[in-house]
Amino acid sequence: MxxxxxxxxxxxxxxxxxxxxxxxxxxxxxxxxxxxxxxxxxxxxxxxxxxxxxxxxxxxxxxxxxxxxxxxxxxxxxxxxxxxxxxxxxxxxxxxxxxxxxxxxxxxxxxxxxxxxxxxxxxxxxxxxxxxxxxxxxxxxxWRYAEPVRQFLAMAAPRTRPLGGSGRVVTANPHDRQRTQPWRFERGVLLGEGPDLIDLLDAALGRIVGVRAHGDPLGWVGLLLEHAGGRFSEASLCATAGTPPRAEVEVFGPGGAAFVNCAAAAGxxxxxxxxxxxxxxxxxxxxxxxxVQRGLHLQEVLDNAETDLFTHA
CATH class of the missing domain: 3.40.50.720 (NAD(P)-binding Rossmann-like Domain)
Structure with a gap:
């Protein structure tokens, strides 16, 4: 070599x-x-x-x-x-x-x-x-480098002719500070767990053009996402659950539903x-x-969500 x-x-x-x-x-x-x-x-x-x-x-x-x-x-x-x-x-x-x-x-x-x-x-x-x-x-x-996620985006999701969808990330209680990065305690679940979930919903349903947020940044956060083309999705993020981690996305349309278990896919x-x-x-x-432009787009969505979250806190 x-x-x-x-x-x-x-x-x-x-x-x-x-x-x-x-x-x-x-x-x-x-x-x-x-x-x-x-x-x-x-x-x-x-x-x-x-x-x-x-x-x-x-x-x-x-x-x-x-x-x-x-x-x-x-x-x-x-x-x-x-x-x-x-x-x-x-x-x-x-x-x-x-x-x-x-x-x-x-x-x-x-x-x-x-x-x-x-x-x-x-x-x-x-x-x-x-x-x-x-x-x-x-x-x-x-998630985007995992084969099940790629199959979901390339075949399963398009077959539904999606009109909307939902996604959630639920992680275990993060009080083990030896295994959790300190910045995640400070900034909360939106910045810590949001990028992958927002990215996949964006990839499946179209570019996100609007976001509304509610909840507790250190607990449960809900997002209503508006996608180009008149589609909508809902995203839920929680980093304080006492359950095994979950991460999943599902889309729905006239062609049915498509689901991907993101937590099981990445590795x-x-x-x-x-x-x-x-x-x-x-x-x-x-x-x-x-x-980097993809990363910048996701940061813009996160920034808008954080602004909305703290404006209505």
Whole structure:
């Protein structure tokens, strides 16, 4: 296998043939639970990737995770950029804004965590940096890389000729702070669980053009979503239930109903697909659809929902 490796802070290589014998060099930013359970295993297990190493604001965690996957750990973010042509992020949204924008300005392709940022301004900053640099971007929307979800969107949902639908995410009580990211406690279920659900309803029923929200951001939140073409959906999100996690979407129309269990669909296979498709996009120099503009659209919906939620609190 030929390993293509970028050194120095110069621009990323242009499009090239992708396939056997070509490896994309990707570094990882973050060393928490998400990095350890999703990104690091997918990067180290991919035949299409040379896992360049890890940088984190917590050096000890970076060293431990890097040792586990037999890669380098870096003391500085700039050092990681110097050894890769693309970066995968597994960090909180308030931290991702500055680092992702800096990576894009350094001409590194970016695999972005969702939501893109802590607020709409931060998401716009990332989008501007990515667009201005002309680099490949992709958003880690877990469900969209799972085969059952793709079959739902490609075949099952269209057969219903959908008029509307519903979706819900119900997660267990998040009081185990050792396993739950702190920002999720602070911002609540909408920002923490909303991006994947809003994205899938948007993909199944058409672009979301309006949103109404009610409920408690730290408990149960309900959304009424208006889609282009006169379709509507309802979304429910809860992060305080004492039940096993659930995540599901269903659409209805003259052709019947279509349902997908999203919680059961996402896992190691979908994470591997995410990394493979990101590597292919970097090699080709073209994003594959779930890019920074998709992330920005979802952030706009989240921002409108939060505004409505707190306006009527």
């Amino acid at each position: 030929i390993t293509i490796m970028i050194t120095g802070m110069g621009p990323t290589r242009g499009a090239r043939a992708y396939g056997e014998g070509v490896s994309v060099t990707i570094g990882l930013v973050g060393a928490g639970r998400r990095a350890a359970e999703v990104h690091a295993p997918a990067l180290s297990g991919s035949a299409d990737v040379r896992f360049a190493g890890i940088w984190s604001r917590r050096p000890e965690s970076a060293r431990e995770l890097a040792h586990r996957h037999h890669v380098a750990s870096y003391d500085r973010f700039a050092d990681l950029l110097d050894h890769c042509e693309a970066v995968a992020f597994a960090i909180p949204p308030d931290v991702q804004t500055d680092l992702a924008a800096a990576a894009a300005r350094a001409r590194r392709a970016v695999l972005l965590e969702k939501p893109l940022a802590n607020d709409l301004a931060g998401a716009e900053e990332i989008a501007v940096a990515v667009t201005s640099a002309g680099v490949v971007s992709q958003v880690a929307l877990d 190691p296979d979908s994470f591997a697909t995410m990394v493979t498709e990101f590597a292919a996009a970097v090699a080709a120099g073209k994003p594959r659809g779930l890019d």
